[in-house]
Amino acid sequence: MLEAIAEEICACQRCPLGRGRLKAVPGDGPAHPKVMLIGEAPGHHENQQGRPFVGPAGQFLSELLAAARLRREDVFITNIVKCRPPGNRDPQPEEIEACGDFLSRQIAAIRPQMIVTLGRYSLGRFFPGQAISRIHGQPSTVGTATVFPMYHPAAALHQPTLRKTLLDDMAKLPGILALLEPRPAPPPPVEPPRQLNLF
Ligand code: URA
Numbered sequence: 001m002l003e004a005i006a007e008e009i010c011a012c013q014r015c016p017l018g019r020g021r022l023k024a025v026p027g028d029g030p031a032h033p034k035v036m037l038i039g040e041a042p043g044h045h046e047n048q049q050g051r052p053f054v055g056p057a058g059q060f061l062s063e064l065l066a067a068a069r070l071r072r073e074d075v076f077i078t079n080i081v082k083c084r085p086p087g088n089r090d091p092q093p094e095e096i097e098a099c100g101d102f103l104s105r106q107i108a109a110i111r112p113q114m115i116v117t118l119g120r121y122s123l124g125r126f127f128p129g130q131a132i133s134r135i136h137g138q139p140s141t142v143g144t145a146t147v148f149p150m151y152h153p154a155a156a157l158h159q160p161t162l163r164k165t166l167l168d169d170m171a172k173l174p175g176i177l178a179l180l181e182p183r184p185a186p187p188p189p190v191e192p193p194r195q196l197n198l199f
Contacts (some may be wrong), residue, residue, distance in 0.1 A: 014098040136151055
């Protein structure tokens with residue numbers, strides 16, 4: 001299911017970002033992780049490699065995950081917008097809208113218990129009009145997931161005082177995850193019927 005969505009994203013021309021990209025960045029991670037992280041949009045390095053958070057902000061994200069005793073391969077990482085906005089400008093409302101259905105389908109396929117929003121665009125998807133400075137680090141239930149808003153890791157690269165805020169917020173995750181009800185494992189893949197050799 002996730003692969004089919006990724007294929008559609010890689011062929012997408014729903015908005016002008018599709019024409020300017022080198023590679024679309026559908027997202028990376030296991031099919032049914034507990035935790036999904038949603039950033040803003042691919043930058044220069046992500047556009048080159050087709051993978052999310054592989055530049056300097058990604059290095060800090062890996063550090064943050066380590067602070068929560070999580071590895072990158074344990075979580076699914078994606079963005080609100082799947083193609084790089086030119087010059088790393090902010091994503092426009094019509095680009096967010098054009099990509100919105102891909103993200104909804106990824107969330108429905110993954111069914112994460114916890115969604116970590118990184119930055120204000122990702123926050124706006126779940127809590128429109130709320131200020132990140134007011135609600136970062138505070139989990140809330142949205143549908144079947146717990147949504148945990150955080151500043152964007154790149155913000156700490158420009159504003160070093162946010163580094164500690166991000167590390168402190170991330171350090172809360174293991175405690176919050178431990179309180180979540182375990183979900184039943186997804187059904188195993190259906191195996192093709194075996195040929196019976198009776199003779
Ligand atoms: N910033 C983001 O929001 N996403 C990326 O994939 C990289 C940097």
